[in-house]
Amino acid sequence: MLRFILQKLGMAIPTLLLISVMVFALIRLIPGDPALLMLGDMADPQSLAEMRHTLGLDHSLVTQFLIWFKAVLSFDLGFSISTKQAVLPLILDRFSVSATIVLVAVLFATLIAVPIGLIAAWKQNTALDLGLVSVATLLLSIPSFWLGLLLLHAFGIQLGWLPVVGYVSFAQAPWQAISYMVLPVVTLTLVEVGAITRMARASTIEVLRLEYIAHARAKGLSERAVLWKHALPNAFAPTWTLVGLILGNLLGGIAVLETVFTLPGIGRLMVDAIFARDYPVLQGCLLLITFIYVLVNLCVDLLYPLFDPRVKL
């Protein structure tokens, strides 16, 4: 087990190295100059040159990369071009906001979608199955920003039950924090329920066709026992992989929802950084996201044997 973890983490090092070079190069391929964006339409050549010098953009690309990479090795991601804030605490602060929303939403989505998928598979080709699959497809097809705005309008404006803008962290005021989290979490849960339900249904249908299920039924086990004790453990493994992928993907930022609900998350930070060509922030965010992706996949791999004993690490 320990060897497996070390092996996986070891494999992450070349991935992160490659990503850091790619991120650095690709960001600079985007046309646009951070110094110019800071000075705007009033930039005279001398002010522009001074600003580029201050931001260290007058060095060659290789020199800029080496300076940045040397600092990264000592966990120093530099300072934001726009706000002059240290990048590492900034992205960790923003990441905690996104992570809270995403973890809660994915947990809820999994708890809701897996039983629904199971029931839909069990009642395959019935009206109930059709209804559940239709709802799942509908949820999967609705753009998250639209659903978010719809919920904002209903619960924020019409009913006035929940705040429309702002964010309060759990550390500041736990109850207030929950009121600010409800709408983004519900939106994200609904969107993800669709995907997980379909995967849970498909994998359960596959499992229900296997001989050992027929055998279990032949033994005289109740349908409930067949479904929950025999079908679910095997059917959940592929769903768990999907949950891991969704988690890794969403932890990289839910920029659209963060913008709609004015959440100070990492996705919005990244979008702002792209518009401002804030290279250090963007590089830091992408490195963190890559690392999170690797970490989430590692966790999924480690937990896999729990759901599928055939898999040995």
Next chain:
Amino acid sequence: MNRLLNGTLCVTLALGAGLAQAQTTLRVGLNADIRSTEPGVNRDENTDTVMLHIVEGLVAHREDASVGPLLAREVQRSADGMTYTFKLRDGVHFQNGATLTAADVKWTWERYLDPKTQWRCLAEFDGRGGAKITGIDAPDPLTVVFHLDQPSGLFLASMARPDCGGSGILHRDSLAADGSWKAPIGTGPFSLDEWKPGQYVVLSRFKDYSPRDEAGPDGFTGKKTALVDAVRFMVIPDPSSAKAALMSNNIDLLPNVSASDAQELKTTPGVQISFSPIMAICGLLFQTNDPLLKDVRIRQAIAHSLDYGQMVNALSNGTSEPNNSAIPQTSPFYSATARQGYRYDPQEAQRLLSEAGYHGQPIKMIVNKRYSQMFDMGLLSQAMAVASGLNIQMETLEWGTQLERYQSGNYQMMAFSYSSRLDPATSFDSLMGDKSKEPRKVWDNPQAQAVLREAVRESDTARRQALFDQLHTMMIHDTPMVIIYNGTVAAALRDSVKGFHSWPVSSPRLWGVSLAAH
């Protein structure tokens, strides 16, 4: 025991509610976070808006965009125009309780003039963009004297510029012991309470603020009394969410909403709209070095192909008027001459095109979708120009990329907006210059530049007016760009907000604004 606890809790809650009611907080939406708390250094428009509530300069823009004294009681200009003497108002306090003196003004300005500060407006005062400050004296605690190397008609206007942080006078304690920036301590009606990056900025009413003697506020000067206990600027990047927040009473004021949102919010119960023309310059830039567009007749043909009334009506939902001049409509220098713009005349456009030998060669126009009014302006121009036989093709770029193309002069045509310049000399200066040295400049005409240099030096109003009129006439003839309109700012506010109104400088002012009980 339980009853006692419950009773105590009820009393505490009631007291808390009473205190919360007594505390009035004006909640204002910002479309992006501020960049820093350092006025005029690491800044953008939102940063300027927040900082100009905390700091004040010697002079400031009035409601009509002219310049008037703020921390100064009076300003005297020497006969040769090279010495400015500022008499300070007595008894003005900084937000840390210290009294403002001439030494503070001298210290602040010497810091601004130090290149290490990276003050945005250094070029305006070190000789690069106009007169150079050769010395600052503080002969007594309430007198400051600035010495210039040449007369300048723009000296006070540059001092007052919002993007320069209004040249706000700071207390030394704004800096840490090592000289690094800590937090602004100014003399404004609000002080900085808390900045939570990405979320909000909170300002508190400065209780010992010393207002001027005028009857009421006048632009950035006049009597600036804070009528609410706190202002909370909330960062809401998405316009739909901002609108929802206003409609659900989660915020009180949105200082800048789009023309279409303004129309929608106008009919929302409990919400009102405050419109004001602004001083931005919105139009189409031409690359006059381009093989095709170097022919002035083609540029003039494009200018004649546009129905300005119809276009501006559509772009602003009927809230703006066309203006083909670099002198904004709200400027005191907007004269009868400046009103003489281009005539919508498709026949004339066709005649000019035929004379120039144009036969449908494509003209690429850059637009972006970050600023919808630029995109719409490009789209409408393209559609109107087709009727005169012009083949304009739109190229949509990301704003950062467009800005780079503007800076390098690498374009044929682009829909563009210049941010507000409050003096016509600075408006013309942003467009004019030697393209070989500054490719971003659109109008390269040495004769016109000589007229502009004279206008920058001149401080006599009548003489300046004549020079600006002359520049306008020359620009209409050369047509290096087609200025279409100046735009309108629309603020949306709850009915409970009293005393707020938009103004040509656009930046919202929250002194003199109160909140009625909800």
